Every structure is written in C-alpha cells, then in structure tokens.
Amino acid sequence: MPADPPFWKTKPLAAMSRAEWESLCDGCGRCCLHKMRDDETDELVFTEVACRLLDIPTCRCADYENRRTWVPDCVKLTPKRLRKIDWLPPTCAYRLVQEGKDLPWWHPLVSGDPETVHRAGVSVRGRAIRERDAGPFEDHIVRWPGQEPRGRRARPPTADPDEKGQE
Numbered sequence: 001m002p003a004d005p006p007f008w009k010t011k012p013l014a015a016m017s018r019a020e021w022e023s024l025c026d027g028c029g030r031c032c033l034h035k036m037r038d039d040e041t042d043e044l045v046f047t048e049v050a051c052r053l054l055d056i057p058t059c060r061c062a063d064y065e066n067r068r069t070w071v072p073d074c075v076k077l078t079p080k081r082l083r084k085i086d087w088l089p090p091t092c093a094y095r096l097v098q099e100g101k102d103l104p105w106w107h108p109l110v111s112g113d114p115e116t117v118h119r120a121g122v123s124v125r126g127r128a129i130r131e132r133d134a135g136p137f138e139d140h141i142v143r144w145p146g147q148e149p150r151g152r153r154a155r156p157p158t159a160d161p162d163e164k165g166q167e
Helices: 018-023 064-070 093-098
Strands: 033-037 044-050
Touching: none
Parallel strands: none
Antiparallel strands: 033 044
C-alpha cells in the first residue's frame, strides 16, 4: 500500500502546524545573509555577510526564540508575509511550496539527513562571513545566494558505486 504523500504536498502553508512549518526550513542560512536594495532602482543584491546571530558552521540562529530582541528587523516568516517577500533564495522550501513545487533531494525532509543541504552546496557553511568581520557590506556583494546550486554537488548522489566518477 503506497504511503500517504508528505504534508508539504497536501497542505497549504497556512494550514500547517507550527512543527510542520518550522520543519520546512532546510537550515541553509541563506535568508540570514544581509541583502541590500538600491533606493533608486529597487534592485536587490545579496551579500556574503551573515546576521550576527547566525552560527555559520551550523547555519542555525544562535537565539532563534529571542532573535527579534537582538535583531529587531529580523523577519518572522508567515504565509501572509511570504507572498510579499522577494528576497528568499530560489532553493527556499517556503518559496518552493508556495509556488507549488516539490522539495529537492537534499532537503532534510526528503533525504532524512540535515547534512545533505550542506553536502549539496546549498548552505552558507564555509561561504559566509561574520557581520563583525565584514566592514562595508558593499565590499561583500555576491550572486550565489540568489541562485540555484550548480555542478556535481547539486545532483543527488548516485546509488550505484560503479557509476561514481562517470560524470
């Protein structure tokens, strides 16, 4: 008998429990990178500078429950706010589900392993810098947070050991 489809394929974001909603976060940390918007053109650019609360090695907030006390402009995602946000990365599960897309192979809800987001090269681990070490954010503009991962790590690993190295 086939298993029931996962909740993100059957429930709208607004109908998810808090636990389901929170589990959609893949732990990549991309949304915790500082972004800048040009006042004249409204163009959005990403930086490699992490919020001061982001623990870069784990890609998790150091004080998630109290984050808005420390970082008042930290955005609490909700289904309603999500519709108005244009800065979530294309890999973000909240964005993907809202757009009617499935989660990628590396998402912990699919893979069963929270490390696959890092192995796939999606997370900020090893790529972000701490806010206090950055200096002017303008010196740290990058494109990768707003792009899909590319290359070998972005594809699911092959199940057949004989196929390794055949790419």
